[in-house]
Amino acid sequence: MLATAKSLFGKLIEITLILLMVGLTIVVLVAVAYRLAGNSLSWYDEIASILLAWITYYGSALAALRRGHIGFDSVLLALPRTMRIAGALVAEVIVIGFMALMTWAGLRVLSVLEGEALVSLTWMPVQLTQSVIPIGAALFIVAELLSLPDYLRSVAEGHSLGSH
Numbered sequence: 493m494l495a496t497a498k499s500l501f502g503k504l505i506e507i508t509l510i511l512l513m514v515g516l517t518i519v520v521l522v523a524v525a526y527r528l529a530g531n532s533l534s535w536y537d538e539i540a541s542i543l544l545a546w547i548t549y550y551g552s553a554l555a556a557l558r559r560g561h562i563g564f565d566s567v568l569l570a571l572p573r574t575m576r577i578a579g580a581l582v583a584e585v586i587v588i589g590f591m592a593l594m595t596w597a598g599l600r601v602l603s604v605l606e607g608e609a610l611v612s613l614t615w616m617p618v619q620l621t622q623s624v625i626p627i628g629a630a631l632f633i634v635a636e637l638l639s640l641p642d643y644l645r646s647v648a649e650g651h652s653l654g655s656h
Contacts, residue, residue: 498557498638505554505631509547516543535612542621549628557635559643569650580647588636591629598626 523536555561568579601622608618 494638494641501634501638502554502557505550505557505635509550509554512543512547512550516540516547519543535610538610538612546624546628549624550631553628553631553635556632557639559639568647573648573650576647576650577644580644584636584640588633591632591636594629595626595633598622598629601625 519536519540523533523540526533526536552561568576568583571579602619602625605618605622610616610618610621
């Protein structure tokens with residue numbers, strides 16, 4: 493059941509990332525076409541920046557699910573088995589704690605941004621564009637938790653699977 497949830501979560505993030513990248517590509521291509529035609533879109537760079545930030549946050553969650561972030565496996569794997577597992581758990585607590593703090597701070601930021609709009613698209617709320625902060629951090633936590641059993645099993649066996 494956990495493997496199915498992990499697989500579905502990964503597919504959902506992958507699909508979201510593909511849609512965001514296609515959207516970013518379309519925005520940039522339209523902006524280039526307008527520029528070549530002698531016109532300029534006032535909003536494209538702001539939207540492109542926002543889409544790039546969304547891709548970064550969602551991509552980070554996917555990397556966490558796949559244990560693709562930079563880590564110190566060689567140090568962890570050099571420890572005795574019981575200390576490896578304890579070290580991996582301490583690292584997980586730190587990472588998940590940081591992401592929980594980021595989720596909380598992101599929600600606080602959203603309340604501060606209430607009523608604000610983008611500069612170039614005044615009908616688009618900044619809260620919507622910045623919602624990626626708490627959402628991305630929460631997705632990162634889910635990804636960490638879904639991949640944790642496989643990671644701990646790998647650490648216990650002395651294999652490198654990627655870590656923080």
